[in-house]
Amino acid sequence: MPELPEVETIRRGLAPVLAGARLVRAEARRPDLRFPLPPDFRQRLTGARIEGLERRAKYLLAPLDRGETLVVHLGMTGRFEVAGANAARRPGSFALAQAPDPRHAHVVFETDAGATVTFYDPRRFGYMDLIASDALGDHPWFQPLGPEPLGADFDAAHLKAAFAGRRAPVKALLLDQRVVAGLGNIYVCEALFRARIHPERAAGGLGARKLSALAESIGAVLREAIEAGGSTLRDYATAEGTLGYFQHSFRVYGRDGEPCVRPGCAGVVARLVQSGRSTFVCGQCQT
DNA sequence: CCCACGACCTGTGGGC
DNA sequence: TGCCCACAGGTCGTGG
Numbered sequence: 001m002p003e004l005p006e007v008e009t010i011r012r013g014l015a016p017v018l019a020g021a022r023l024v025r026a027e028a029r030r031p032d033l034r035f036p037l038p039p040d041f042r043q044r045l046t047g048a049r050i051e052g053l054e055r056r057a058k059y060l061l062a063p064l065d066r067g068e069t070l071v072v073h074l075g076m077t078g079r080f081e082v083a084g085a086n087a088a089r090r091p092g093s094f095a096l097a098q099a100p101d102p103r104h105a106h107v108v109f110e111t112d113a114g115a116t117v118t119f120y121d122p123r124r125f126g127y128m129d130l131i132a133s134d135a136l137g138d139h140p141w142f143q144p145l146g147p148e149p150l151g152a153d154f155d156a157a158h159l160k161a162a163f164a165g166r167r168a169p170v171k172a173l174l175l176d177q178r179v180v181a182g183l184g185n186i187y188v189c190e191a192l193f194r195a196r197i198h199p200e201r202a203a204g205g206l207g208a209r210k211l212s213a214l215a216e217s218i219g220a221v222l223r224e225a226i227e228a229g230g231s232t233l234r235d236y237a238t239a240e241g242t243l244g245y246f247q248h249s250f251r252v253y254g255r256d257g258e259p260c261v262r263p264g265c266a267g268v269v270a271r272l273v274q275s276g277r278s279t280f281v282c283g284q285c286q287t
Numbered sequence: 288c289c290c291a292c293g294a295c296c297t298g299t300g301g302g303c
Numbered sequence: 304t305g306c307c308c309a310c311a312g313g314t315c316g317t318g319g
Binding site: 175 | 313
Binding site for chain 2: 034075076077101104122123124125166167168172274275276
């Protein structure tokens with residue numbers, strides 16, 4: 001589920017439940033997700049106060065009052081379910097279309113306000129760790145990350161520098177979290193479509209106008225997606241109609257075989273494979 | 288260093 | 304209906 005807009009949506013939904021709360025229980029129901037959970041996971045969390053809920057790239061960060069930060073990556077299928085303590089009444093809360101499979105409830109948190117927050121992840125590509133807060137920036141997960149695409153230091157000039165001399169397809173570089181942090185397959189396809197750039201173009205060969213359009217398109221699509229509460233594929237449903245409807249605004253992603261939506265364009269969206277992943281493109285207007 | 292590919296793991300949807 | 308294959312929002316390690 002999670003690229004930047006989805007993680008940001010989850011952050012906003014969980015923040016009212018977790019920020020400022022004290023954990024009265026933390027339970028790991030298996031020893032590992034993608035990686036082993038850290039030693040003494042339960043003890044290091046139980047009794048800790050969560051000071052806030054932040055996001056960096058696709059990571060959720062929960063700084064604790066003990067000098068450590070709980071770091072969560074949702075992988076492909078990680079999700080949180082909130083129950084209890086008026087969870088359903090809180091702004092930004094959400095519900096699942098179907099009850100999640102309890103076999104995949106791997107980590108459970110309970111707050112002093114009586115909320116239960118359960119982490120589900122069928123494929124277990126997600127991961128969690130506890131990292132010293134003052135060393136987060138040096139940690140191997142964070143040190144290599146490029147700028148936040150919605151931050152002040154991301155713009156066409158940054159792309160120009162990051163792409164200089166690179167022969168790789170522009171799509172591959174936009175998926176590289178060292179170039180810009182937070183994009184994934186959907187929003188890269190969408191941003192390239194908006195900027196009218198073919199995903200197979202060599203990144204280093206893009207001119208200034210294309211780079212400006214690309215930087216602008218990335219910002220626009222992410223802002224719109226966050227505004228819509230992210231994208232909801234497969235088994236998620238909106239609660240109170242407030243979350244996760246950006247999938248209805250996809251212009252190319254998943255539209256192979258359909259006519260291009262750009263006014264005046266007679267092209268048809270194609271699906272191709274780059275680095276083993278699906279790319280959706282209109283070969284007519286994306287050049 | 289740069290790049291592509293397979294691996295990780297489970298579920299689901301489409302085609303036959 | 305049932306089976307099998309292809310594919311899925313991400314990253315990491317390997318090998319050319």
